[in-house]
Amino acid sequence: MPLNKLQFKPGIVTDLTNYSGKGGWYDCDKIRFLTGFPQKVGGWVKATPNTFIGTCRQMWNWITTFTDNFLAVGTNIKLYIESSNGVFSDITPLRDSNPTYVSPATNNCISVSNGSNLVKVTLTSPYSAVDGNYVTVSGVAGTTIGGIPVSQINGNYPITGVVGDPDSFTYAVATTATSSVTATGGTAIQVDFEIEPGNAATTAGYGWGTGPWGINASGWGLGSTTPVYLPQQDWWFDNFYNDLIANIRNGAPYYWYRGSIADPSTALSTRAVPLQTVASNGGFSTSAVPVVVGQLLVSQQSSIVIAFGAVPYGSTNPTDYDSLLIRWSDQGNPGQWEPLATNAAGFLRVSRGSRIVAALATRQEILVLTDSALFSLQFLGTTQVFGLQEYQEDISIMSPRAAVNVAGVSYWMGVNKFYVYSGVVSTLPCTVRDHVFNNLNYQQAAQVVCGNNEQWNEIWWFYPSASSDWNDSYVVYNYVDHIWYFGSMVRTAWLDTPLRTYPQAASTAQNATAGYLYNHEDGVDDDTAPMTAYIKSSDFDVGDGEQFMLCKRIIPDVSFGGSALSNPTPAVTMQIYARNFPGSTYQNNPATTQPVVETSVDVYTEQVFIRARARQMAFQIRSSTLGVQWQLGSPRLDARPDGKR
Numbered sequence: 001m002p003l004n005k006l007q008f009k010p011g012i013v014t015d016l017t018n019y020s021g022k023g024g025w026y027d028c029d030k031i032r033f034l035t036g037f038p039q040k041v042g043g044w045v046k047a048t049p050n051t052f053i054g055t056c057r058q059m060w061n062w063i064t065t066f067t068d069n070f071l072a073v074g075t076n077i078k079l080y081i082e083s084s085n086g087v088f089s090d091i092t093p094l095r096d097s098n099p100t101y102v103s104p105a106t107n108n109c110i111s112v113s114n115g116s117n118l119v120k121v122t123l124t125s126p127y128s129a130v131d132g133n134y135v136t137v138s139g140v141a142g143t144t145i146g147g148i149p150v151s152q153i154n155g156n157y158p159i160t161g162v163v164g165d166p167d168s169f170t171y172a173v174a175t176t177a178t179s180s181v182t183a184t185g186g187t188a189i190q191v192d193f194e195i196e197p198g199n200a201a202t203t204a205g206y207g208w209g210t211g212p213w214g215i216n217a218s219g220w221g222l223g224s225t226t227p228v229y230l231p232q233q234d235w236w237f238d239n240f241y242n243d244l245i246a247n248i249r250n251g252a253p254y255y256w257y258r259g260s261i262a263d264p265s266t267a268l269s270t271r272a273v274p275l276q277t278v279a280s281n282g283g284f285s286t287s288a289v290p291v292v293v294g295q296l297l298v299s300q301q302s303s304i305v306i307a308f309g310a311v312p313y314g315s316t317n318p319t320d321y322d323s324l325l326i327r328w329s330d331q332g333n334p335g336q337w338e339p340l341a342t343n344a345a346g347f348l349r350v351s352r353g354s355r356i357v358a359a360l361a362t363r364q365e366i367l368v369l370t371d372s373a374l375f376s377l378q379f380l381g382t383t384q385v386f387g388l389q390e391y392q393e394d395i396s397i398m399s400p401r402a403a404v405n406v407a408g409v410s411y412w413m414g415v416n417k418f419y420v421y422s423g424v425v426s427t428l429p430c431t432v433r434d435h436v437f438n439n440l441n442y443q444q445a446a447q448v449v450c451g452n453n454e455q456w457n458e459i460w461w462f463y464p465s466a467s468s469d470w471n472d473s474y475v476v477y478n479y480v481d482h483i484w485y486f487g488s489m490v491r492t493a494w495l496d497t498p499l500r501t502y503p504q505a506a507s508t509a510q511n512a513t514a515g516y517l518y519n520h521e522d523g524v525d526d527d528t529a530p531m532t533a534y535i536k537s538s539d540f541d542v543g544d545g546e547q548f549m550l551c552k553r554i555i556p557d558v559s560f561g562g563s564a565l566s567n568p569t570p571a572v573t574m575q576i577y578a579r580n581f582p583g584s585t586y587q588n589n590p591a592t593t594q595p596v597v598e599t600s601v602d603v604y605t606e607q608v609f610i611r612a613r614a615r616q617m618a619f620q621i622r623s624s625t626l627g628v629q630w631q632l633g634s635p636r637l638d639a640r641p642d643g644k645r
Contacts, residue, residue: 003555003636003637003638004542004636004637004638004639005634005635005636006537006619006634006635006636006637007634008023008024008025008537008538009023009024009025009036010025010033010036010037010038010481010483011024011025011033011431011478011481011482011483011484011485012024012025012026012027012028012431012432012483012484012485012486013025013026013431013432013538014026014027014431014432014434014435015430015431015432015433015434015435016538017582018538018539018582018618019538019539019582019616020538021538022538022539022540022541023538023540024537024538025038025485025535025536025537025538026536026537026538026618027534027535027536028485028486028487028534028535028536029486029487029488029532029533029534030487030489030531030532030533030534031485031487031533031534031535032456032458032476032478032485033478033481033483033485034631036481037631037632037633038535038621038631038632039629039630039631039632040524040531040533040623040628040629040630040631041521041533042520042521042522042523042524043520043521043522043523043524043525043526043527043531044505044518044519044520044521044522044523044526044527045518045519045522045523045525045527045528046516046517046518046519046527047086047502047504047516047517047518047519048082048086048087048088048516048517049086050086050087050088051088051514051515051516052073052075052078052080052088052506052514052515052516052517053075053077053078053513053514054075054076054077054078054197054200054508054513054514054515055075055076055200055201055232055492055508055515056073056074056075056492056493056506056508056515056517057074057075057076057232057233057234057235057401057447057449057492057493058072058073058074058234058235058236058237058401058493059071059072059073059074059237059493059494059495059504059506060072060237060238060239060244060495061495061497061499061500062239062244062499063499064242064258064259065241065242065259066242066258066262066264068083068242068258068264069083069084069499069500070082070083070244070258071083071084071495071500071504071517072235072237072244072246073088073506073517074234074235074237074246075235075508075515076197076198076199076200076232076233077092077134077197077198078090078092078134079091079092079093079235079246079254079272080092081244081256081268082517083264083268084500089268089269090156090271091256091268091270091271091272092134092194092195092271092272093194093195093252093254093271093272093273093274094192094193094194094195094271095193095194095195095196106123106189106190106191107186107187107189108183108184108185108186108187108189109121109122109123109183109185109189109191110137110140110145110153110181110183110184110185110189111180111181111182111183111184112145112146112148112177112180112181113146113177113180114146114177114178114179114180115176115177116176116177117148117172117173117174117175117176117177118160118161118170118171118172118173119137119148119153119170119171119172119173120163120168120169120170121135121137121168121169121170121171121191122163122167122168122183123167123168123191124167125167128166128193129159129162129166129167129168129169129193130159130162130166130196131159131160131161131162131169132158132159132197133158133159133193133194133196133197134156134157134158134159134193134194134197135156135157135158135159135169135171135191135192135193135194136155136156136190136191136192136194137153137154137155137157137171137189137190137191138154138189138190138192139154139186139188139189139190140153140154140185140186140189141185141186141188142184142185142186145177145181145184145185146177146178146179146180146181147175147176147177147178147179148173148175148176148177149175152173152174152175153173153185155173157171157172157173158171159171160172195248195252197233198231198232198233198248199230199231199232199233200232200233200508201232201444201447201469201470201510202229202230202231202232202443202444202446202447203229203230203232204227204228204229204230205227205228205229205230229443231249231250231446232446232447233248233249233251234248234249234400234401234446235247235248235249236249236295236296236297238296238297238298238305239298240255240298240303240305240334241259241303242258242259243255243256243257243258243259244256244258244272245296245298245305245334246272246296247293247295247296247307249294249295249400250292250293250294250309250321250323251292251293252274252275252291252292252293253274253275253289253290253293253296253307254272254273254274254275255272255273255274255275255277255278255334256270256271256272256273257270257273275289275334275335276289276291278334278335279335279336279337280335281335282333282335282336284333284335284336284337284338285336285337285338287316288313288336288337288338288345289335289337290307290310290311290327290337291311291316291317291318292310292311292318292321293307293308293309293310293311293327294307294308294309294310294323294355294356295307295308295309295356295358295359295400296308297359297361297366299328299361299366299379300361301379302331302344302379302381302385303331303332304328304329304330304331304332304344304379304385305328305329305334306326306327306328306329306359306366306377306386307325307326307327307328308326308356308358308359308368309321309322309323309324309325309326309355309356310322310325310326310327310347312325312327312347313327313337313338313339313347322349323354323355323356324349324350324351324353324354324355324356324370325347325349325350326347326348326349326350326356326368326377326386326388327345327346327347328344328345328346328347328385328386329344329345330343330344330345331343331344344385346384346385346386348386348388350368350370350373350375350388351390352370352372352373352375352390352393353370353371353372353373354370354371354372355370355371356368356369356370357369357370357371357397357399357400358397358399358400358401358402358403359377360403360404360405360410360412361405362405362408362410363408364378365377365378366378367403367405367410367421368388369395369397369403369412371396371397372393372394372395372396373390373391373392373393373394373395374390374391374392374393374395374421374425375388375389375390375391376388376389376391391421391424391425392425395414395419395425396414396415396416397412397413397414397415397419398412398413398414398415398445398448398463399413399445399446399447399448399449400446401448401449401450402448402449402450402461403450404450404451404452404459406452406454406459406479408422409421409422409479410422411428411450411459411477411479412450413448413450413461413463415445416437417430417433417437418430418433418477428477429482430477430484431483431484432475432484432485432486435475435486436461436463436475436486438466439465439466439473440463440464440465440466441463441464441465441466441467441468441469444464444468444469444470445463445464447462447463447464447470447471447492448461448462448463448464448471449461449462449471449491449492449493449494450462450494451494451495451496451503452496453496453503453520453521454496454498454503455503455521456478456521457478457479457480457481458476458477458478458479459476459477459479460474460475460476460494461474461475461476462474462489462491462492462494463475465488468510469510470490470509470510471490471491471492472488472489472490473486473487473488473489474486474487474488474489474491490507490509490510491505491506491507492506492507492508492515493505493506494506501519502519502520502521502522503519503520503521504517504518504519504520505517505518505520506518523564524562524563524564524627524628524629525564525626525627529626530624530625530626530628531623531624532622532623532624533622533623533624534620534621534622534623535620535621535632536577536618536619536620537618537619537620538618539577539579539582539616539617539618540616540617540618540619541615541616541617542637542639542640542641546615547615547641547642548580548613548614548615548641548642549613549614549615549617549639549640549641549642550611550612550613550639550640550641550642551576551597551610551611551612551613551617551637551638551639552609552610552611552638552639552640553607553608553609553610553637553638554574554576554597554599554607554608554610554635554636554637554638555606555607555635555636555638556574556601556605556607556608556635557632557633557634557635557636558572558601558603558621558630558631558632558633558635559630559631559633560602560603560628560629560630561629561631562629563627563628563629563630564626564627564628564629565627566626566627567625567626567627567628569602569603569604570602570603570623570625570627570628570629570630571600571601571602571603571623571625571628572600572601572602572621572622572623572628572630573598573599573600573601573621573622573623573624574597574598574599574600574601574608574619574620574621574622574635575597575598575599575619575620575621575622576596576597576610576612576617576618576619576620577596577617577618577619577620578596578597578612578613578614578616578617579614579615579616579617580614580615580616581615581616582616586618587614596612596614597610597611597612613642619635619637
């Protein structure tokens with residue numbers, strides 16, 4: 001009997017039953033398709049051994065006229081610049097209300113206690129120290145204090161406790177004091193309080209004050225038993241020429257200077273400042289700068305900074321924030337936000353929706369997505385400056401980072417489907433829609449992030465599965481082949497840019513305090529660990545589906561090109577799953593708990609003799625060892641009819 005060539009249609013299809021998807025693929029992890037055939041995805045390695053503090057939700061890459069290759073990294077705790085040297089330079093802004101403190105209040109304010117590694121700082125002004133906030137202490141004089149090196153006392157640390165009142169606090173260092181010393185350190189001590197950290201993920205709050213005046217179903221003063229969800233802290237970035245524009249989503253706007261500082265080492269040791277400081281430096285009205293914005297974006301056509309969601313002009317009260325208001329600066333002046341007849345600053349308001357979720361810059365327009373409609377913001381070059389046009393209503397977007405523009409076409413994940421915009425809005429056909437949206441934690445939907453992988457014509461969406469409070473899953477759309485595939489991976493931010501050799505992604509494990517930056521498509525492994533990759537077909541039958549088939553051997557067709565030199569004999573595992581009816585479980589080999597057939601295949605394997613008998617079968621290929629890269633071709637199955645039952 002002739003051999004049966006196993007060829008399946010590219011892409012994963014889960015929106016059909018396993019059996020009705022005959023001839024296709026049904027399940028996978030960490031694979032992609034090349035010329036229609038599945039292969040293992042490229043690996044990843046740490047871009048730098050250094051870690052960043054917190055959970056990164058946004059990255060931005062740009063090159064300055066000084067040829068600096070900068071990567072902005074925003075976490076829920078810190079703001080960094082990485083300049084291709086693997087070092088994360090901390091440019092986290094200081095609290096707006098607390099500038100640098102060098103005053104008599106900081107003189108001899110250091111104390112340590114014998115047997116403790118806590119350093120106590122006692123100030124005499126209302127500095128409002130908060131547990132968990134970061135503080136930088138510098139200028140402490142001497143070599144040691146109580147046996148603790150001064151080099152440790154001077155540094156950037158999280159506050160571990162507020163002592164007595166908000167003017168006194170402690171932080172932990174590496175060395176334990178061998179004696180007690182109080183009120184010391186010298187008269188040049190400097191104390192800098194950073195902006196307050198935010199939540200790493202959407203967090204539920206309970207207790208008194210979350211309901212109306214503390215009322216719940218059990219009575220007054222007992223607090224709410226219904227959770228109030230506190231949003232995660234996100235950053236938005238763009239570059240204004242050589243400088244960085246940044247803002248906390250629904251928070252304060254900031255500016256980091258590079259263009260006016262010739263020495264990059266000096267720039268990287270300089271913190272970002274409030275946007276109001278830019279206004280003051282330019283001689284403009286500081287009260288005109290919005291104190292709270294949703295998302296800052298620079299119109300590269302006009303060199304205008306635009307705020308999507310803002311406090312109205314004339315107000316400096318953060319509670320006046322209008323989530324549908326669009327405001328913009330003067331052309332070429334990021335600090336001038338006062339609308340005058342002699343400048344381009346202005347504002348307008350979106351007419352549909354309850355909030356602007358995201359703005360996405362494209363080649364000739366800026367797409368403005370509210371929670372229910374899509375608008376186009378275009379630079380007019382007239383006295384009106386910008387014009388706003390509604391494109392589509394009754395659309396949705398899953399999160400502020402769920403959209404990406406690739407080659408002039410915009411794609412985004414909606415609340416229950418995917419969208420594409422290329423002049424008109426349409427639903428993006430998806431063959432794994434149920435797999436994604438029936439297995440998504442909507443309470444953590446703000447974590448959804450997407451980005452493109454240009455080399456492979458892919459768009460990746462990372463999202464939290466229904467059983468997770470953290471991004472642990474992904475779905476990929478190949479926009480050239482129009483196919484989908486998915487898998488599991490922990491990533492909190494993704495950026496593919498031609499300014500860097502590899503796509504880069506950030507990852508922080510849930511409940512971890514620090515994360516790593518990874519180079520993707522580099523190597524074939526999960527950093528230094530093996531990567532498990534597999535793909536499994538839908539069920540198929542050789543005959544008419546009524547007869548049993550007896551499989552006697554497999555002739556593999558696998559390429560191992562690209563495998564690491566450290567693995568001279570790369571191998572994969574091939575499996576045949578057998579069952580008699582679509583509703584039955586797969587049969588197990590009586591001798592093991594594995595599928596009926598499981599065999600190892602390497603580059604030297606010519607054929608494998610097996611024995612499996614059933615009405616329908618599925619095929620799977622898997623790898624889980626170091627140094628393996630593979631692409632599946634067209635394996636052949638020796639199967640013949642074997643009677644009926």
